[in-house]
Amino acid sequence: MVTRKDVALKAGVSPSTVSRVINNNGYVAFEARKRIEAAIAELNYIPNRAAQNLRTKSYRQIACISPAISNSFFAEMFMGIEEMAIELGYSLSLYNITNRKQNYLKQVLEGPYDGMILLASHELIMIKELLESMQKVPLSIYWDRIEKINIPREAGLPHVYIDLQKVMRQSVEYLIANGHNEILFLGHYYSKERNSNSRYMGYEMAMKEHHLPIKDYYRIFIEMYEDKLSTGYEAIKMLLDKGQHFTAVAASNDLLAAGAIRAIIESGKKVPEDISVIGVDNIELAKIVTPTLTTMNIPKREIGRMLVQQLMDQIHNENTIEQSIEVEVMLKERESVKNLVI
Amino acid sequence: MVTRKDVALKAGVSPSTVSRVINNNGYVAFEARKRIEAAIAELNYIPNRAAQNLRTKSYRQIACISPAISNSFFAEMFMGIEEMAIELGYSLSLYNITNRKQNYLKQVLEGPYDGMILLASHELIMIKELLESMQKVPLSIYWDRIEKINIPREAGLPHVYIDLQKVMRQSVEYLIANGHNEILFLGHYYSKERNSNSRYMGYEMAMKEHHLPIKDYYRIFIEMYEDKLSTGYEAIKMLLDKGQHFTAVAASNDLLAAGAIRAIIESGKKVPEDISVIGVDNIELAKIVTPTLTTMNIPKREIGRMLVQQLMDQIHNENTIEQSIEVEVMLKERESVKNLVI
DNA sequence: AAATAATATGGTTACGTGACCACATTATTT
DNA sequence: AAATAATGTGGTCACGTAACCATATTATTT
Numbered sequence: 001m002v003t004r005k006d007v008a009l010k011a012g013v014s015p016s017t018v019s020r021v022i023n024n025n026g027y028v029a030f031e032a033r034k035r036i037e038a039a040i041a042e043l044n045y046i047p048n049r050a051a052q053n054l055r056t057k058s059y060r061q062i063a064c065i066s067p068a069i070s071n072s073f074f075a076e077m078f079m080g081i082e083e084m085a086i087e088l089g090y091s092l093s094l095y096n097i098t099n100r101k102q103n104y105l106k107q108v109l110e111g112p113y114d115g116m117i118l119l120a121s122h123e124l125i126m127i128k129e130l131l132e133s134m135q136k137v138p139l140s141i142y143w144d145r146i147e148k149i150n151i152p153r154e155a156g157l158p159h160v161y162i163d164l165q166k167v168m169r170q171s172v173e174y175l176i177a178n179g180h181n182e183i184l185f186l187g188h189y190y191s192k193e194r195n196s197n198s199r200y201m202g203y204e205m206a207m208k209e210h211h212l213p214i215k216d217y218y219r220i221f222i223e224m225y226e227d228k229l230s231t232g233y234e235a236i237k238m239l240l241d242k243g244q245h246f247t248a249v250a251a252s253n254d255l256l257a258a259g260a261i262r263a264i265i266e267s268g269k270k271v272p273e274d275i276s277v278i279g280v281d282n283i284e285l286a287k288i289v290t291p292t293l294t295t296m297n298i299p300k301r302e303i304g305r306m307l308v309q310q311l312m313d314q315i316h317n318e319n320t321i322e323q324s325i326e327v328e329v330m331l332k333e334r335e336s337v338k339n340l341v342i
Numbered sequence: 343m344v345t346r347k348d349v350a351l352k353a354g355v356s357p358s359t360v361s362r363v364i365n366n367n368g369y370v371a372f373e374a375r376k377r378i379e380a381a382i383a384e385l386n387y388i389p390n391r392a393a394q395n396l397r398t399k400s401y402r403q404i405a406c407i408s409p410a411i412s413n414s415f416f417a418e419m420f421m422g423i424e425e426m427a428i429e430l431g432y433s434l435s436l437y438n439i440t441n442r443k444q445n446y447l448k449q450v451l452e453g454p455y456d457g458m459i460l461l462a463s464h465e466l467i468m469i470k471e472l473l474e475s476m477q478k479v480p481l482s483i484y485w486d487r488i489e490k491i492n493i494p495r496e497a498g499l500p501h502v503y504i505d506l507q508k509v510m511r512q513s514v515e516y517l518i519a520n521g522h523n524e525i526l527f528l529g530h531y532y533s534k535e536r537n538s539n540s541r542y543m544g545y546e547m548a549m550k551e552h553h554l555p556i557k558d559y560y561r562i563f564i565e566m567y568e569d570k571l572s573t574g575y576e577a578i579k580m581l582l583d584k585g586q587h588f589t590a591v592a593a594s595n596d597l598l599a600a601g602a603i604r605a606i607i608e609s610g611k612k613v614p615e616d617i618s619v620i621g622v623d624n625i626e627l628a629k630i631v632t633p634t635l636t637t638m639n640i641p642k643r644e645i646g647r648m649l650v651q652q653l654m655d656q657i658h659n660e661n662t663i664e665q666s667i668e669v670e671v672m673l674k675e676r677e678s679v680k681n682l683v684i
Numbered sequence: 685a686a687a688t689a690a691t692a693t694g695g696t697t698a699c700g701t702g703a704c705c706a707c708a709t710t711a712t713t714t
Numbered sequence: 715a716a717a718t719a720a721t722g723t724g725g726t727c728a729c730g731t732a733a734c735c736a737t738a739t740t741a742t743t744t
Binding site (some may be wrong): 255 | 391392396411425451453560590604607608631
Binding site for chain 3 (some may be wrong): 207
């Protein structure tokens with residue numbers, strides 16, 4: 001292994017001077033610098049990362065704990081994270097929390113990381129366990145139900161979040177503004193309490209504010225299974241077969257919206273001419289389906305970048321850490337919603 | 343920071359004995375072990391990873407360089423990689439090679455990794471550069487056009503691959519076995535030379551062997567753009583509008599197949615009753631579309647695991663390294679192909 | 685009972701680096 | 715010309731750990 005010493009010997013200087021060149025601090029004569037750089041290139045010297053880490057007490061690495069990265073929502077968020085991290089000279093380890101025995105957490109905590117980013121899925125228990133087992137590790141969280149985290153932690157719990165209720169409300173209001181009044185809610189089923197489902201709450205608020213009735217069959221809650229991706233296709237299909245009437249579907253994510261579109265087209269109706277569909281997330285799929293999907297764009301990349309920034313503020317002990325950053329969601333208009341007003 | 347020394351002091355032993363407990367080697371009295379474990383728990387001691395790395399000259403980390411992980415094909419492969427790595431006590435850094443300035447490579451090479459896994463995209467130039475700039479870093483590659491890599495490297499270039507020509511041939515032969523003889527090839531356009539496109543070659547071989555004609559409009563090559571995901575939707579749509587006849591589409595990947603299905607359904611025909619469609623890859627999308635997509639299953643998770651195994655063989659200096667591992671691809675039957683024979 | 689083996693423990697050392705200090709040498713100011 | 719500042723360089727040390735060796739104690743064999 002080539003070490004700093006070898007470079008120093010070859011360049012005819014002391015190891016200290018080599019360090020000065022590598023870290024670009026202190027005084028180094030022009031000639032000496034040239035010799036050292038030549039020696040580094042010739043010997044193909046790469047500073048030993050372990051020694052640097054030990055000496056500087058920093059790893060220049062962060063860990064990201066995420067639900068299955070095959071979920072493109074998190075994949076896109078991860079890309080924002082990685083991009084920002086690289087820009088700041090950090091690299092990124094990725095841990096997928098899926099069906100894994102719990103003790104993987106130990107491995108993460110013992111790992112060579114300066115901080116952690118957590119993309120939370122719905123397993124609150126896991127998050128709780130996670131937070132309890134670590135003390136003062138710099139941590140930033142993305143979770144769309146952040147209000148549910150209720151764990152005391154001296155330093156607080158910095159997070160970046162979106163207000164899903166608000167998002168869903170905007171989505172439904174957009175449909176209403178376009179003249180729709182028979183609007184279906186198509187969402188996932190999280191718990192028995194309907195009012196714990198912030199997405200549904202957003203839908204309900206928008207409907208009530210505009211004095212629109214919510215018929216029973218307007219409310220479609222799809223069960224979530226571990227492995228099976230349910231798209232709501234069957235549910236919408238069944239509704240249409242029964243001849244139920246509605247002019248628009250407000251889906252709580254794009255996958256459900258895509259399922260709805262397929263069901264509608266297959267039953268001989270047209271999107272958006274007969275029925276409009278709107279989603280939430282703006283994943284790649286939204287650009288691929290036909291018609292392309294109008295949806296609420298969650299700026300995943302941007303959220304990823306913000307998480308890194310927030311984490312760095314903690315690592316570098318900035319005293320102006322924003323504990324709670326809300327990200328605004330904007331409508332992305334495409335083809336799947338028809339304006340009935342004009 | 344709590345160090346081994348603190349634990350030793352608390353437990354009334356020497357640091358050496360603490361190390362023996364942590365690494366679980368050498369003799370330790372039962373009583374002493376108990377005291378040490380208690381001290382570790384009480385002090386919340388975590389061994390300093392940097393010091394361990396420096397002392398053992400290993401990082402217990404590997405880097406994975408991949409095209410955009412938002413591509414679910416690579417995401418699923420990554421999940422196999424990560425799963426296997428974790429099982430073996432390694433963690434994984436992920437680098438996305440997308441539109442990034444070239445010098446990110448330096449960062450990877452200077453990183454704390456025992457080895458690297460490369461999921462190759464189509465940028466041969468990048469791979470070349472990569473391989474030239476590193477010497478004896480343990481490395482395993484997934485690339486479906488591995489035969490094109492032609493860079494001398496003392497230790498060879500261990501890789502896991504699939505024979506795309508064979509895969510496409512199997513795919514077309516399955517259609518033929520189901521009574522189809524007017525089969526469209528729907529693939530991407532890689533270079534001017536048609537015979538450098540191994541997927542097309544597989545299609546051509548199958549057709550010729552069964553003495554089936556390949557009409558001009560059977561050959562559809564879609565351009566690949568950096569950002570725009572093209573699905574072949576427009577191409578198939580145009581073909582159908584012209585009234586061209588065919589009974590099946592053999593797409594070179596699932597995304598193209600999904601695009602074909604949408605185009606067919608939209609023009610009023612049914613899949614698979616009127617036209618059958620088969621894909622390659624078996625990404626999540628294949629289970630989501632309607633009808634569900636029959637496709638050639640590329641065992642992405644398994645490939646990921648094999649890459650890690652192959653890398654570990656290099657890291658641990660196994661002398662029985664399989665340089666070139668071909669992975670067999672199997673048909674995954676779903677709903678999008680109709681049997682015309684029965 | 686003596687010799688050997690197994691068990692148990694502490695001390696020393698080196699891994700490769702960055703920070704710091706001491707000390708030259710040269711350039712600039714008084 | 716003397717005093718001060720800026721520039722340049724090497725030596726020492728410690729970061730926290732795992733491997734090794736030496737040695738003490740206990741258990742087993744001869």
